[in-house]
Amino acid sequence: MIQYLAQHRATGIIVAMVLLAGCTTFSKDGGFNAVSTAASERLGKDAVHVKTDADRNAAFRRTQELLSKPLGMDDAVQLALLNNRGLQASYGELGISEADLVQAGRLPNPGFTFSRTHWSDGFGISRTFSMGVLGVLTLPVATRIESRRFEQTKLETANAMLSVAADARKAYVNAVAAQQAASYAAQVRDSAEAGAELALRMREAGNFSKLDYAREQAFYAESVAQLARVRQRSVMAREKLTRTMGLWGSATRYELPERLPDLPEDRPQLNDLESFAMQNRLDIQAAKLRTQSVATSLGLTRATRFINALDVGYLDNFETDKGHEHGYEISVEIPLFDWGSAKVARAEAIYMQSANRLAQTAIDARSEVRESYSAYVTSYDVARHYRDEVVPVRKTISDEVLLRYNGMLASVFELLADSREQIAAVNGYIDALKDYWLAQTDLQQSLGGRLPPLAMSQTQDIPRGGATPAPATQPASPTNSEGQ
Structure with missing residues (x-):
């Protein structure tokens, strides 16, 4: 039986x-x-x-x-x-x-x-x-x-x-x-x-x-x-x-x-970028899952430490x-x-390594957001300065020199000299415009591939003279979405 x-x-x-x-x-x-x-x-x-x-x-x-x-x-x-x-x-x-x-x-x-x-x-x-x-x-x-x-x-x-x-x-x-x-x-x-x-x-x-x-x-x-x-x-x-x-x-x-x-008429107002990055960045989400997996693996290692x-x-x-x-x-x-003590010790070390890497990823992400946003603001202001100040002034000078040349009050070499003086202004504006678009791309990447939804809608139509957002505060924990 x-x-x-x-x-x-x-x-x-x-x-x-x-x-x-x-x-x-x-x-x-x-x-x-x-x-x-x-x-x-x-x-x-x-x-x-x-x-x-x-x-x-x-x-x-x-x-x-x-x-x-x-x-x-x-x-x-x-x-x-x-x-x-x-x-x-x-x-x-x-x-x-x-x-x-x-x-x-x-x-x-x-x-x-x-x-x-x-x-x-x-x-x-x-x-x-x-x-x-x-x-x-x-x-x-x-x-x-x-x-x-x-x-x-x-x-x-x-x-x-x-x-x-x-x-x-x-x-x-x-x-x-x-x-x-x-x-x-x-x-x-x-x-x-x-x-x-x-x-x-x-x-x-x-x-x-x-x-x-x-x-x-x-x-x-x-x-x-x-x-x-x-x-x-x-x-x-x-x-x-x-x-x-x-x-x-x-x-x-x-x-x-x-x-x-062309440079946008104005840049959108961006607030709480660090919190948005913590919630939106895929590398931080992946690091969290990695740490959770290691934690679960550590529990399994402890459970099977005596019997392999x-x-x-x-x-x-x-x-x-x-x-x-x-x-x-x-x-x-x-x-x-x-x-099984060595196996458990190894698993614990891997877990601490993963936890520290997660924290460092979050710290780096917050720093990247601050750095890229500063570059974004600066590059926009510089490009707008070239667009609204430097280039128009240079054009005014060029128009005046051309009028004087047409009135036979300036020589052809003065006209050529003026065109040479415009070289730095034109190249400066090209570089400033390039820096702005590069900075915008870096900012989007630091935020997880996109600007906040409100900012994306503001880029279409935003009134001039928007206030510059204040810097984000230091967070209590690097992976938290909210600051102190």
Whole structure:
């Protein structure tokens, strides 16, 4: 009777294990929905995981559509999300992490041992069916740990996508600004060439001093060298943009606009940016999940510190003189030399390491927000100063000199000298406008890929003269969303 019950109990355990093994399966989206949602909500763009020929053809058609017109900043971001191979490679982490999750939710394979012995007047057969019970007992906890790690991987992958988008924005700004600077440098070179040729003719006619002639020639020579340097910087900036967008072949012949987008009339009022970053940044959310997973793993390590292996097996033996023998065996590792203290100490050290990394991530994030916001405010004020003060004053001077030249009260060289004095102002405004768009991108990235919703609506229509927000206070805990 006991033997009968033992057989049926073993059969029941086997059936239950088979049913449990089928509970954990792969998801339909492979975790990519978290990335696509982040791209849609934070960037207003489409993130695509290119896995099949159909995906590749769809991405190609979308790429050709975007390349059919001069690229905008948002177009460059979308192209990077479609074609950046490094980003596509990072999506592979989702598949790896989900595979670990599915593997953690599956029971360990059972073992089967068969042996046959013989002697002078008979033989014996031994059959053992065994299963690691400890792996079954810890299956729920192990699955919970890997589930958190999978969620962490989703956040980290989405954050990598946001980083590529930010790189594309900055590469676009640098490329357009460098192209604009190169175009202006070519105009300066042409003006300097005309001045040098006129100075040569006047020198040959004896109406120009050697010193003034040398000055015109020197300016022309410097403008030629400056144009070469600026053009090379433009090539480098364009190639970086090309790499970020993942383009090659004929697709590299895309067209950029002649100049950067205009400076907004006013910048939005931004408050409580540190709190917003703590709630919105994906790297902080991922670090929190990592610490929670490590904490759960530490509990599992403490629970299994004494027993590392526990196997249960069903025996079915046969000997010629005894007949069939049925039973079971239990195999337990004896903690005679290793009591698990080193394993627990290692797990505790990993937990403290993860907790400190989480705190440092939050501290760095708060600092990045303050730094990027300061750069954003300063760059906007400088660009607006160039737009509203420096450039208009320079234009007024240029108009007055031109009037005097038309009235024969100023020479052509005074006109050329005035154009040379405008070079610094124009280049300064190009650089200031570039710095503003770069600073805005850095601020968005430090806040988790987007500005606060109210600020995003204010960028469309905001009254002038908005108050500058006060600096955020020092928080009681770096990961808290509220300050002291």
